[in-house]
Structures are given as C-alpha cells and as structure tokens.
Amino acid sequence: MSHRIIFHIDLNSFYASVEAADDPSLKGKPLAIAGNAKKRKGIVVTASYEAKKMGVKPPVPLWEAKKACPDLLVREPRFPRYREMSAKFFEVLRSKTGLVEPVSIDEGYLDMTKYLYGKHPVAVAQSIQQEVLDTLGLPCSIGIGPNKFLAKTASDWKKPLGIKVLRKRDVQRLLWPLPCEEMHGIGARTAEKLKQLSIETIGDIAAYGEDKLKSTFGSSGGRMFEKAWGIDSRPVDPESAEEFKSIGHSRTLPEDAVSLQDMAPVIHLLSNLVAQRLHKKYVYASGLQLTIRYSTWETIQRSIRLPYPLSDHQTIESCAKELLETSWNGDRVRLLGLTGIDLIEKGSAVKQLDLFSYQKDKEEWDRDEHVRQLQERFGPTAVRRGYYK
Structure with missing residues (x-):
C-alpha cells in the first residue's frame, strides 16, 4: 500500500458553523452550542473560533463560558439539522472518490490515490474545500498524507480553513x-x-x-x-464506518417492569455492556439512544447528547437513567435497549477535567481499567461492576 494519497477532512466547529450557515447574522461572532441553554448547568458542546479565542473551550459549563466571554451567543443543538448537513457533506466527498470512510458526523478519510486524474493533491483539496464552503456554507480543514495517521495529524495543524501536507520524510x-x-x-x-x-x-x-x-x-x-515512525497501514474502508455507527445492546425483561426501580438493574447491565464494547472498539460515544418496548409492543426511541464524547460506564448509566426518567410514560415495559451513537475514535476527543473533581475522574478511570484488564485476561464474566440499589 505504498504511494497512497490520503485526505482527512474535518469540518471546523461543525455545530456552530451549521448555525452560522443557517443564520448569517451569527457569522464572525462568538457562538456556543449548549445543551439546556436556558439552564446555568448547560454544557457547551461546540464553540465558534471567535468564542474559542475568548477562552471558551468545550466542553465547559455554560456559566463558565459566559464568564470568559460575556458577549457569548448561545444556541441549543439541533441534531436532526446537523445530521442532514453531515449527509450533504459526505455526498460531496463521495462525488470525489469511491473510497470515503466517515469517522464521525463531521470528519472522514478519502483515499484519493486513483482519483486525482493528474492534478496536484493540494489543488484538488482546495477545490473540495471551496465546494463545501460554497454549497453548504461550512468551513473545513484538510490534511494530506501517505496514510491515515499523517493525514489526520496534518488536518489538526491547520484550522480553520487550512490545508496541510505531511509526508513521511517530515516525521x-x-x-x-x-x-x-x-x-x-x-x-x-x-x-x-x-x-x-x-x-x-x-x-x-x-x-x-x-x-x-x-x-x-x-x-x-x-x-x-x-x-x-509515520507508519500506518490501515486502509480507507467505507464499510468499516457502517460497522461503527453505533454500539448497542437490548434485553427483554423476565417480567414486565412497572417502576424505575425494576428497570434500574437492566440499565446498569446495558450501560456496562455498551461501555465494554466502546472500549474494545477504541471509540467514544457522543450520544445515547434508549429503546423502550411496552407490554403492548409499542416501541419508542429517545436520544440524548452526552456532555462530552465518552466511554465510561458510570456516566453512560447516569445519562441513560435520566433519559429513561424523561421518556417512560408509566406503562408496563417488556424490553429495554441502550445504544451509543455518533461514535468518535479515541484520540479525536477529550474531556476537560474539573478542578475539584479531576482526582475522582482519575480514580474512576483506574477502576474501570482494572476491570477491563481482568476481563481481557479471564473472560468477560470473570468480574463485573456491582449494582447497588
């Protein structure tokens, strides 16, 4: 697989850019996208570059972001719109090459080796960047390299609206x-x-x-x-994206559940199973989807955006319980399902640690890591997190 030409394309401040594309009055202004924007406990999930320059660094509490940037404009997320724009973005990419591998909702790899048609890679990247900007109003950065790792590294170096080439000899x-x-x-x-x-x-x-x-x-x-050493033999695989769009599990209850207490152990189990698979696939989930099937066989699905991309079972369980409490109508439940959605490769996202809770975060990570190591060595059922009522 020598002499490959790989592009990594990353939409800049995606959610904020979509809002600015739909409402031009927001362009050039400090903008944050925050869940529960009407509440002080809301979390900023994305910020425009103007906001970042003022010290808004997602994910942070909304009150902290406004303290750093008093003129901050805030919009609540519109996930259906973001998915729609993401689909259009990947349509543009697929018009350039038959080898497109989405990594998340706003970034992907392109193998352009056989699709340059004699043109210089930078010229092709410039034309793609301009088309995405002209047709969708979305700025993007493009990294070019002989493999996925170097292309990804290059795109991270030039934001926003940058194009960077990183060759193996530059490593x-x-x-x-x-x-x-x-x-x-x-x-x-x-x-x-x-x-x-x-x-x-x-x-x-x-x-x-x-x-x-x-x-x-x-x-x-x-x-x-x-x-x-700049070595990465992973191919750009369009099918691999289909495998990792989501990771989920479901369980039919032995008896219909009639209370949140009845469902709590199942949520605990599903959260652990999802977290284990996220770790195994080396990805984070940006959101959760809950499936509830009632005794009448009526089935509903509700989703929530996580405060930051994550894979730890404790936060997944907490968010899943919150989603269940707001989604359950009180009828008898026969099945529950939990799915991690909008997956992101580890290394593509970070959690900002809180000054007063970082030690707790570290201890929690250590415990999870010990459990995973024991499961890898002795099997998945050898040890599990306990459930306490």
Whole structure:
C-alpha cells in the first residue's frame, strides 16, 4: 500500500458553523452550542473560533463560558439539522472518490490515490474545500498524507480553513520534537504512563523500541511505535464506518417492569455492556439512544447528547437513567435497549477535567481499567461492576 494519497477532512466547529450557515447574522461572532441553554448547568458542546479565542473551550459549563466571554451567543443543538448537513457533506466527498470512510458526523478519510486524474493533491483539496464552503456554507480543514495517521495529524495543524501536507520524510523533523500527547490516539493517562518511563516526546517513543512499548502497553504500544515512525497501514474502508455507527445492546425483561426501580438493574447491565464494547472498539460515544418496548409492543426511541464524547460506564448509566426518567410514560415495559451513537475514535476527543473533581475522574478511570484488564485476561464474566440499589 505504498504511494497512497490520503485526505482527512474535518469540518471546523461543525455545530456552530451549521448555525452560522443557517443564520448569517451569527457569522464572525462568538457562538456556543449548549445543551439546556436556558439552564446555568448547560454544557457547551461546540464553540465558534471567535468564542474559542475568548477562552471558551468545550466542553465547559455554560456559566463558565459566559464568564470568559460575556458577549457569548448561545444556541441549543439541533441534531436532526446537523445530521442532514453531515449527509450533504459526505455526498460531496463521495462525488470525489469511491473510497470515503466517515469517522464521525463531521470528519472522514478519502483515499484519493486513483482519483486525482493528474492534478496536484493540494489543488484538488482546495477545490473540495471551496465546494463545501460554497454549497453548504461550512468551513473545513484538510490534511494530506501517505496514510491515515499523517493525514489526520496534518488536518489538526491547520484550522480553520487550512490545508496541510505531511509526508513521511517530515516525521523526524516535524513530529519527533512534539510532546507525546500530541500524537493522535494518546490520551492523558497514556501520556502519564509514558512520562513515568521518561518518554516525553514522539521522538522518545520512536527511540524506546517496539518490544518494550508492547510489554508495557500491549498491542496499542505497537501501534504507538509505528505512528511515531509515520507508519500506518490501515486502509480507507467505507464499510468499516457502517460497522461503527453505533454500539448497542437490548434485553427483554423476565417480567414486565412497572417502576424505575425494576428497570434500574437492566440499565446498569446495558450501560456496562455498551461501555465494554466502546472500549474494545477504541471509540467514544457522543450520544445515547434508549429503546423502550411496552407490554403492548409499542416501541419508542429517545436520544440524548452526552456532555462530552465518552466511554465510561458510570456516566453512560447516569445519562441513560435520566433519559429513561424523561421518556417512560408509566406503562408496563417488556424490553429495554441502550445504544451509543455518533461514535468518535479515541484520540479525536477529550474531556476537560474539573478542578475539584479531576482526582475522582482519575480514580474512576483506574477502576474501570482494572476491570477491563481482568476481563481481557479471564473472560468477560470473570468480574463485573456491582449494582447497588
């Protein structure tokens, strides 16, 4: 798979850009998209670049965002509209190549190797960028590289409305001096472990050695080593996107449930199962969808946007319970289903830790990590999180 030409295209501040495209009076102004915008406890999920320059860094509480930017304009999310615009965005991409792999609602990979038709990659990228802007009113950044990792890294460097080429021969000069957490796929905890091994930069990862990284981090250590050398053999696979659009489970109850207390253990189980599969697939969920089937066989589905892309079972369970409380009509329930939706690759999203709760977040992550390691070693039923009424 040598000499590939891969584009990574990322819509800039997608939700905010859609709102500005629909309402031109918002263009150029500090804008935040926040759930429960009418309540002070709302969470900012996306902010325009004008808002980010004022210190609004999603995900943050709305009150904190307004403190940083008193002139902040706020809109509640319109997910159906965002999905509609996302579909149009990918229609544009699929008109350029037969190999398009959506990564999330607002970004995807294109294999342009056989679709340049003699044109320079940058010229083609410029034409795609301009078409998306002209037809949809949405700005995007495009990274160009010989593989998915380098293309993704390049697009992250030039926002908004940037185009960046990152070649394999540039890796030692441009990537190696960077802190290891700048590598796509390395989160805060992995970076912390690396620093304990005196690995501070991407160059240190490359020098540390593949075998030693594998002994500490398992197969992910091998992937880490390859990325540090600019190696990534993953193909752009349109079908893989279909596999990971959502991750869900459902359970038919042994007896019809007549109270929230009856359904709580099932929600607990489903949350654990969804979280396990999210971890296994190395993705986060940006939203949850709850399925309720009543004893009459009437079935409803309700969805909620998560406060930030995540995969931990505790937050998933908390949000699922909240969704159940607001969706259940009081009738007898025979089946419950829970699905993580709008999936995002790990490394493409972060959670902003709260000054007063970051230690709790870390402890929770540690517990989940121990459970996952035991399950991987002894089987999925060897140990599970307990449920307490």
